[in-house]
Amino acid sequence: MILDYDKKMCNIITAQLVSVTYPQIVAKAENGEVLTIKTSEKQREDPLFWAALKNILSAGLWIPVGRHFHQLLSFDWMVPGAATV
Numbered sequence: 001m002i003l004d005y006d007k008k009m010c011n012i013i014t015a016q017l018v019s020v021t022y023p024q025i026v027a028k029a030e031n032g033e034v035l036t037i038k039t040s041e042k043q044r045e046d047p048l049f050w051a052a053l054k055n056i057l058s059a060g061l062w063i064p065v066g067r068h069f070h071q072l073l074s075f076d077w078m079v080p081g082a083a084t085v
Contacts, residue, residue: 012073015065017057022050025072027065035070043072 015027015035023044025037043049056063064073 011067012064013067014062016060016062017053020050020053020057025053027063029065030062035065037065038069038071040071 013029013031015029015037017025017027018034019026023039025039027035027037029035039049065071066073
């Protein structure tokens with residue numbers, strides 16, 4: 001099921017990375033708003049995290065970001081579907 005149809009969707013915005021330069025991540029939301037993504041201490045110390053973000057930036061992918069705190073979300077727009085028998 002896509003979260004577009006779920007009440008949780010109001011807490012998620014779609015953003016595209018504009019700049020990834022340690023320790024700052026800048027993204028642009030679909031509505032044009034420029035966001036500074038907040039990172040945790042663990043993320044700031046993880047070289048693989050920064051490498052993955054640079055790959056996302058170069059690919060031009062859209063990512064889910066928390067609406068209120070501007071943090072990257074560890075899940076996508078998909079939620080588990082109902083089990084089929």
